Structures are given as C-alpha cells and as structure tokens.
Amino acid sequence: MSTIKIELRNEDVAKIKEICTSFKNDPQELINVLHSCQEHFGYLPAEVQEVVSGELGVPVAKVYGVVTFYSFFTMTPKGKHPISICLGTACYVRGAEKVLDEFKKELGLNVGQVTKDNKFSLSSLRCVGACGLAPVVLVGEKTYGRVAPDDVRNILKEYE
Amino acid sequence: METIKLTIDNKEVEVPNGTTIQKAAKKLGIDIPILCYMELKDMNIENKPGGCRICVVEVQKRRNLAPSCSTNCEEGMVVLTHTPRVLNARRTVMEFILSDHPKDCLVCAKSGNCELQSMAHRLGIRDIPGQEYAAMSTYRKDFSPSIIRDLDKCIMCRRCETMCNTVQTVGALSAVNRGFMAAVAPAFEQNLEFSTCTYCGQCVAVCPTGALTEVNHVPNVLRALADPTKTVIVQTAPAVRAALGEMFGMKPGTLVTGKMVTALRSLGFDYIFDTDFAADLTIMEEGTELLDRLNRHLKGDKTARMPILTSCCPGWVNFFEEYFPDLKEVPSTAKSPQQMFGAIAKTYFADKIKVDRKDLVVVSIMPCLAKKYECQREEFSTEGNRDVDFSISTRELGEFIKQANIDLNNLQEGEFDDPLGESTGAGVIFGTTGGVIEAAVRTAYELQTGKKLERLDFTELRGFEGVRSATIDFNGLPINIGIAHGLGNARKLLDDVRSGKSQFHAIEVMACPGGCIGGGGQPLHHGDSEIIKARAAAIYAEDKSKPIRKSHENPFIIKLYKEFLGKPNSEKAHHLLHTKYFDKKKKIIVKQ
Numbered sequence A: 001m002s003t004i005k006i007e008l009r010n011e012d013v014a015k016i017k018e019i020c021t022s023f024k025n026d027p028q029e030l031i032n033v034l035h036s037c038q039e040h041f042g043y044l045p046a047e048v049q050e051v052v053s054g055e056l057g058v059p060v061a062k063v064y065g066v067v068t069f070y071s072f073f074t075m076t077p078k079g080k081h082p083i084s085i086c087l088g089t090a091c092y093v094r095g096a097e098k099v100l101d102e103f104k105k106e107l108g109l110n111v112g113q114v115t116k117d118n119k120f121s122l123s124s125l126r127c128v129g130a131c132g133l134a135p136v137v138l139v140g141e142k143t144y145g146r147v148a149p150d151d152v153r154n155i156l157k158e159y160e
Numbered sequence B: 001m002e003t004i005k006l007t008i009d010n011k012e013v014e015v016p017n018g019t020t021i022q023k024a025a026k027k028l029g030i031d032i033p034i035l036c037y038m039e040l041k042d043m044n045i046e047n048k049p050g051g052c053r054i055c056v057v058e059v060q061k062r063r064n065l066a067p068s069c070s071t072n073c074e075e076g077m078v079v080l081t082h083t084p085r086v087l088n089a090r091r092t093v094m095e096f097i098l099s100d101h102p103k104d105c106l107v108c109a110k111s112g113n114c115e116l117q118s119m120a121h122r123l124g125i126r127d128i129p130g131q132e133y134a135a136m137s138t139y140r141k142d143f144s145p146s147i148i149r150d151l152d153k154c155i156m157c158r159r160c161e162t163m164c165n166t167v168q169t170v171g172a173l174s175a176v177n178r179g180f181m182a183a184v185a186p187a188f189e190q191n192l193e194f195s196t197c198t199y200c201g202q203c204v205a206v207c208p209t210g211a212l213t214e215v216n217h218v219p220n221v222l223r224a225l226a227d228p229t230k231t232v233i234v235q236t237a238p239a240v241r242a243a244l245g246e247m248f249g250m251k252p253g254t255l256v257t258g259k260m261v262t263a264l265r266s267l268g269f270d271y272i273f274d275t276d277f278a279a280d281l282t283i284m285e286e287g288t289e290l291l292d293r294l295n296r297h298l299k300g301d302k303t304a305r306m307p308i309l310t311s312c313c314p315g316w317v318n319f320f321e322e323y324f325p326d327l328k329e330v331p332s333t334a335k336s337p338q339q340m341f342g343a344i345a346k347t348y349f350a351d352k353i354k355v356d357r358k359d360l361v362v363v364s365i366m367p368c369l370a371k372k373y374e375c376q377r378e379e380f381s382t383e384g385n386r387d388v389d390f391s392i393s394t395r396e397l398g399e400f401i402k403q404a405n406i407d408l409n410n411l412q413e414g415e416f417d418d419p420l421g422e423s424t425g426a427g428v429i430f431g432t433t434g435g436v437i438e439a440a441v442r443t444a445y446e447l448q449t450g451k452k453l454e455r456l457d458f459t460e461l462r463g464f465e466g467v468r469s470a471t472i473d474f475n476g477l478p479i480n481i482g483i484a485h486g487l488g489n490a491r492k493l494l495d496d497v498r499s500g501k502s503q504f505h506a507i508e509v510m511a512c513p514g515g516c517i518g519g520g521g522q523p524l525h526h527g528d529s530e531i532i533k534a535r536a537a538a539i540y541a542e543d544k545s546k547p548i549r550k551s552h553e554n555p556f557i558i559k560l561y562k563e564f565l566g567k568p569n570s571e572k573a574h575h576l577l578h579t580k581y582f583d584k585k586k587k588i589i590v591k592q
C-alpha cells in the first residue's frame, strides 16, 4: 500500500470537524462522513481518516477498512479530468482491459495515479449500468461508449 | 425461560429460546464442525461472523443450507446435520478455502495445533481440485517485536478482530480491502509496530491458523546455552506452571512446577529461578508505594493521587501509554516482575557469583507476548545490555522441551535454586486475575495495621467477571479495590479515573482475559474457557500448598533488602526496581 503523505492545514482539520459535527459525531454515520469528506477534498488521504477516527471515536484501522472496502472511496487525489474505465463483466468481455492498457501507456500511469501536472488520473470501476455501450469510459462527468483502444488518443486530445 | 422443541438427526431436543442449532446439537452429543465461530463462555467473548459456512446443516422446508453457528432454533424445526448435500457443501467450502492457502504445513508454526489443518483432515480432504490454475493472494510478512503476521495463511475468520476491537478495545486490526485482497490489517496496512497494538497477543491466542504467531526466540536461547563463556539463568512466570502440562497431554489445571524445573535443568540452564520471587519483590515495592500514597492522601495531600494502578502487565502499560497518557502518573512506578528479576539478577546476583553482567544471560519463560517487547524497551538496558535478554512463551518452552526429546510426564520433581527461586503463595497468584491485588492486600494490611491477618483467602477478589470490586476492612479503614481483566474492561475503570468519578484506592489491571493464565503465549485454548478456569484453580491450589503465603515473609526477600536494597522504596530500590511511563500516543506514520 503506498500512501501519500500530506500535511493538513488548520482549516482542513476544522472542515473535517465541521462535517463530523453535522453528523453529530455518530460512529454509525462513518460512511456518510467519509462521503462528505471525499466530496470536499476529492479523496481521503490517511491524515483525513485519522482526524475522522478521532472525532467519531472509531479506530483508524476500522476507518481504513471502510475506505478500502467500498470502491467509491479513494485514497489517491483525482486529476482535473479523472478517467475511469469500467471493468464490469460486459465491458471486460468487450475488451475494456485493452482500453485501460492503452490509457496507461498514453499517460504513463497506473490505476490509482495522477499525472505530474495533476491533469489526469486513472481508475477502474465496477459496472456503471451502461452495459449496452460497453466498453464504457468516464472522463469527469462525460461518458464515452464502445471505446476501442484506437479511440484513446482522440479522447485525451479533447482535454488538451 | 421459554423453551423450544426441535429434532436434530431424528433426535428430539428441548433448548432455551435463542439457542443456535450448533449448540442444540452439542446437547445431543452431535459435534457439528465449526471454524470461524469461537466462544469463550463466562468471559462474554464471542466471534460469530457466520462467514466460513463449514457449519452448514439442512433445515427441512428451507431452500438453502443454514450456518448452524449463527442460526437460531425454532419450534418444530427438523434439522439434518450430515446429509450428502451437507457433506458436499462442507467439502466445497473447505476446498475453496484451501485453494487460496499455502501448503507448507511441514514448516508452519501452528502445524499440529492448527484448526484449519485438523478441519481438512476431519473432512477427509485429499486433493484440491483446480489448484494448479488458481492464483494465490499473497501478502508481505510483518515482523514486530512480539508477533509475526503472515496473512497468506489468513482465512478471514475475524477472530483476531473481535479480540482486538470488541474485547480489548484497542482497534489495531480491521478487515480491509475486499475480495481476493481482503485481509485483516492495521490502519493503512502498516506494520503492527506502527499501529496502536499493545502486544497483548490475544489475537495470536485465538487465530486458528498460522497467520498470527509469536516471534520465536528459542534459537537465541539455544545459542546462549551453547556458548561456554555465558552463564545462562532462567525465570519462570507463575502462569506457566499451570498450563505447560497441557502441551504434554496432561489435563488442564495440572501443576507441573517441579517437572518444569527438572526440564529446564536438563536443557542446560545454569540456575533455575522463579519470577514468583520477583512477584514478592513487586508486592514489597508496590505495596509500600500504595500505603505511602494512601496515607498522604488521607492526610489531605493533593499530590497523592488515588487510585493507584498496578503496573505488572506490560500489555496494560502499552495500553495506557497509548490511550491514557494524561494519566501516566497514576499507575505504580514499580516495574513488572519480569523486569525486577532482570534488574536484581544483573546486579545483586551477578555480583554474588562474580560474573560480569555481559556474560550473564537472563531468559524468562512467560505466558505473555508483550514481555518480548517489554524486555526490549530501552529503559530496561544498561549500556546496551538488557536486564532480560530473551523472553520466550509457554508455547515456545513446550516446543523446546519436545525438541530435546524430554517427556515432561516422566520427569522427577525438581527444586528452584537459591537465592532467586524462593517464593510465597502471594507470588504465585500473580498469574490470575485478582491475584496481584490479593497479594498486595495480604502485605499492605499487615504493614498498615501492624496486625496479623486472620484469613488469607480473599475470595471476594477472585472470579472471572470482567470488572469486579470489593471493599476490604483495614482495621476500621475501608479500602476500595477494583479489578479488571481484558483491556476493554480496564478502559471502563480508566474512563472513571479520568473523569474523577472513581472511588477506588487501588485497581488491578491485567490485559488478558483471565489474567496471565489466559495470556497470549499460553498453550492454545481453542475456545474452551474451562481450560482457563482449570488453570486458575491450579494457581490457587499452589498458593494454598505454600508454607509461606505473604510476600513480606519470604526469607530471601528479607535478606535481599538487608544485604542489598535497604528498605522498600529506598533510593537504590527506586533506581533498580521502578520505572517511568511515556506518552506513546501514535501520531500517524505513513511510510512511502
């Protein structure tokens, strides 16, 4: 597990505390608290989890357990244009892995990483419910269907 | 209580409402196999994830097989526990688990004592179909001062998580990730060493497989024994003698004190001493400190904090340094018996036999894994030479004895050596919950009141309830005593101390459920709490059989003060036998 070390600013800590308070510091609300934190920070670095752990009185191991259990939580920062490739069954069968490989090659990234200029990040998803369009790629809010490896370069061009 | 009638394998049985099928079957003598499930009765410990599905049975009129460990009986239920369908399902489950499990039983620390291994055997698994194709999940090994985690062998029963989170409230471990990469790990999958772990070893004590084991220090001991320039001495903790016999087929609760001494002698140790001696010494120091604080407190001295907390359990010390560093002035400053022994051995005794401390190797046999860490703490060394060089567990000693082809059953009773081998009944009962404080009361009462105790058995301090309390009459002065075993129970008492609500004068805490007899280094109990109770009974029996049962009457303790230490809590005693605690609250450590 590689994690990125960051320093939380005072206002970041205050923000996390504010989120926790809005859920009455209730340990049962852990998932919702983490959701709100991820919305605010874009991801959930270890330091954020640590503060949440302290505020809700949930061991930090447990917080980390929850973060790693649900695929919608991430511990790596997202780029300006986060790219997600669906690896659900339908997409997989239709060659999503090749598409993913192409993105990796073009960007020089592995899944879970961000480009140096923070522009693109790469992640994989489980079925996004658009199986008819398989293989599916999401860039930010935008959906691309029936993507072939050859399309990858053109997609990236749109964001240059 | 409402009862329920049902039939299991065509036999009728009546059980209280809320009984699981597994337990109802047991009542009929039907032993349905279980793997992830574990219960320690009377200690309120239960692990019931219903995850492994080894325990499935057929329930008439239900489509799916039911996990019997977590399905409650219902009126009129008809259960079949060994239909072909059930047997096939169990086999499939087992094959599935084994397909992602290493096959290196030959060199596994748990081999012969592994619940997965015996289950594979019991279910008659001879082959794992498709294993050539199956990829195995692998995980890096994690070495800490006390515990090795080898998650390749983890079957996700989550017993360790139950012990660490629910029972101990340490929360160092949690299930992380999902699917193939699922594991039980500390936060951010860091090494245990960087987590909040106290090294109590309770996770190791319940792990059914070789995923969690102790760091083995027997090779280090062997090396020392082989070195002709070293004098090697050994101390044995009280709880060891009440459990070691189990590893040689003896009934739980068989005392093997004398046989253990003989075994150690034939293994080649130069002197066989007793941690119980150091326990008596602990009582002198801790008891004196208690009375000093108490009397100052009674006179209105605000700096004399009440209650005093015992400090002989290193798992407990780690716990309060992590979670209650603000209270670090509250526990007694007395070192644990293990470390008191080491400090005396490497000064007083080394001088006596004219051996340089560097050539004297002190080995301790402990029911405990936290002691491995404790003896490595910096403050317990002089110029890099540890007071206690190696700490090995009861289990390691049992294995060591077997390696040397010694059968404990056939040994004569031996005697501990002088001067650090003589102990009283008070020293013995340190091994069980309530024992330390009972030993302290026996001495403190007589020192405080100047009167002789009428009775020595303080049964009100004994038992297995997680938190206990009693008031002992010190000749008109009521002394309130609290006892907790298991760190979750300790936390409750500590929270009260923190908020100023605590009414106790003295509190005994042991990290392990049952005290050291249930320690993380003891022979595995496999979920049978009767074993732990039998060990406690053995400890009290040994106490009863001792001619001297009060620490301050131990003639060698009296001699030690006369020849060497002066008085309890003297400057020299403080220097050698007391310690201080640190704020070890973990700041987050994220390694790249």
Ligand code: SF4
Pocket (backbone or CB within 6 Å): B147, B160, B163, B164, B168, B170, B171, B172, B173, B196, B197, B198, B199, B200, B201, B202, B203, B204
């Ligand atoms: S040794 Fe104790 S504190 Fe450490 S992980 Fe195991 S159960 Fe938790």
Ligand code: SF4
Pocket (backbone or CB within 6 Å): B153, B154, B155, B156, B157, B158, B159, B160, B161, B184, B203, B206, B207, B208, B209, B211, B212
């Ligand atoms: S480490 Fe051991 S006790 Fe913990 S989940 Fe794995 S097999 Fe079970």
Ligand code: SF4
Pocket (backbone or CB within 6 Å): B199, B200, B312, B313, B314, B315, B316, B367, B368, B369, B370, B371, B510, B511, B512, B515, B516, B517, B518, B519, B520, B521
């Ligand atoms: S109770 Fe005993 S065995 Fe358990 S951690 Fe404490 S000293 Fe060790």
Ligand code: FES
Pocket (backbone or CB within 6 Å): A086, A087, A088, A089, A090, A091, A092, A126, A127, A128, A129, A130, A131, A132, A134, A135, A136
């Ligand atoms: S599998 Fe990709 S959208 Fe369903």
Ligand code: FES
Pocket (backbone or CB within 6 Å): B033, B034, B035, B036, B037, B049, B050, B051, B052, B053, B054, B055, B056, B067, B068, B069, B070
């Ligand atoms: S023992 Fe019943 S599900 Fe594991």
